[in-house]
Amino acid sequence: MKQRELGKSGLMVSEMGLGTMSFGPKIDEKESFKRMDEYVAAGGNFFDTANIYGRSPSGNSDAGDSERIIGRWLKETGKRGEIVLASKVGFPYPGIEYGTTKKQIKEECVKTLQKLGTDYLDLYYLHTDDFDTPMEESLGALQELIKEGKVRHIGASNFSAWRLERSLAICRENGWEPFCCVQQRHSYLRPKQESVFGQQKYVELEMKEFIKDTGMTLIAYCPLIKGAYGKKNVGVPGQYISEDSRIRLKVLEEISKESGISPIQLVYYWLMNSSPSAIPLIAPSTWEQFQEAVGTLDVNASKYMQRMDEAADGNLGPDFRTPMYF
Numbered sequence: 329m330k331q332r333e334l335g336k337s338g339l340m341v342s343e344m345g346l347g348t349m350s351f352g353p354k355i356d357e358k359e360s361f362k363r364m365d366e367y368v369a370a371g372g373n374f375f376d377t378a379n380i381y382g383r384s385p386s387g388n389s390d391a392g393d394s395e396r397i398i399g400r401w402l403k404e405t406g407k408r409g410e411i412v413l414a415s416k417v418g419f420p421y422p423g424i425e426y427g428t429t430k431k432q433i434k435e436e437c438v439k440t441l442q443k444l445g446t447d448y449l450d451l452y453y454l455h456t457d458d459f460d461t462p463m464e465e466s467l468g469a470l471q472e473l474i475k476e477g478k479v480r481h482i483g484a485s486n487f488s489a490w491r492l493e494r495s496l497a498i499c500r501e502n503g504w505e506p507f508c509c510v511q512q513r514h515s516y517l518r519p520k521q522e523s524v525f526g527q528q529k530y531v532e533l534e535m536k537e538f539i540k541d542t543g544m545t546l547i548a549y550c551p552l553i554k555g556a557y558g559k560k561n562v563g564v565p566g567q568y569i570s571e572d573s574r575i576r577l578k579v580l581e582e583i584s585k586e587s588g589i590s591p592i593q594l595v596y597y598w599l600m601n602s603s604p605s606a607i608p609l610i611a612p613s614t615w616e617q618f619q620e621a622v623g624t625l626d627v628n629a630s631k632y633m634q635r636m637d638e639a640a641d642g643n644l645g646p647d648f649r650t651p652m653y654f
């Protein structure tokens with residue numbers, strides 16, 4: 329697996345990250361260990377977790393949650409030094425409210441470090457953009473964690489472009505380390521305009537332009553929209569049901585038949601080779617799914633990129649076929 333720098337941070341991560349949200353309740357500890365072993369054996373180094381992942385509904389911290397499972401794997405394998413470890417703060421769980429106040433960030437970071445059995449995180453994200461806490465307070469807390477050696481670099485997740493621009497201005501004014509990456513919902517299918525996913529934010533045109541302009545790295549979560557492209561045909565969530573998606577799925581199917589590359593691999597390939605390119609967080613439940621995901625690294629779908637990019641664009645019928653839209 330090749331590596332890429334996260335923004336201008338100097339931190340090198342693999343071109344596919346390992347999502348660990350399902351470690352615990354959905355993927356038990358034994359299987360989770362297998363996914364981490366397989367991913368590292370394939371050359372991967374970038375683990376993505378969060379303080380809320382894999383918790384039991386009661387929030388019982390003794391349940392096998394994602395951070396604890398990763399912590400036990402790191403202890404057993406002794407591989408902490410080889411892994412770029414990312415976690416997040418901001419979403420609620422029983423006993424902890426939503427938000428990114430200074431108190432919340434600093435206390436949750438200590439808990440996360442304890443669970444992971446490490447004294448530093450390579451990357452710490454604000455999991456959400458908390459409009460009720462001044463951005464200066466949240467960013468200031470992250471800078472303190474950097475000074476204390478608990479965190480090396482910082483990232484943002486579920487932010488809009490204008491808020492990221494504001495964060496850059498605050499960091500410039502204060503001489504602070506800025507966010508090096510932004511983690512958003514991102515896939516080949518595009519949600520309908522104005523779609524809402526709770527606090528989650530998806531990548532739209534403005535965010536793409538912002539990323540190209542600033543050089544922040546884009547990390548794509550829910551790259552498969554939880555199996556929407558798979559053989560199991562779990563279905564496309566309502567926010568994605570549109571003529572645009574129908575055409576894009578049809579194009580994927582056509583290219584897959586022509587090329588022998590699976591629709592899932594085409595989606596990963598497209599994410600990794602579009603402009604701006606993204607680091608997809610793969611989250612395979614099984615060895616077969618893992619093989620399919622990393623198999624993307626062996627395919628070349630460059631000759632299909634334009635067709636995938638342009639699928640459904642401008643396909644608005646004869647009345648709209650004018651060179652300019654006034």
Ligand SMILES: NC(=O)c1ccc[n+]([C@@H]2O[C@H](COP(=O)([O-])OP(=O)(O)OC[C@H]3O[C@@H](n4cnc5c(N)ncnc54)[C@H](OP(=O)(O)O)[C@@H]3O)[C@@H](O)[C@H]2O)c1
Nearest residue numbers: 347348349549550551552553554555558609611613617620
């Ligand atoms: N920042 C945020 O707010 C945020 C939000 C969500 C997720 N995340 C991160 O992003 C990671 C990925 O998110 P996600 O789990 O929603 O990703 P996803 O890729 O959209 O969905 C993963 C699911 O797709 C299916 N799948 C995976 N590989 C497959 C394959 N090769 N063939 C067929 N089906 C396949 C599996 O479902 P089955 O087991 O049912 O087959 C798997 O559980 C998470 O683990 C987490 O680290 C971040």
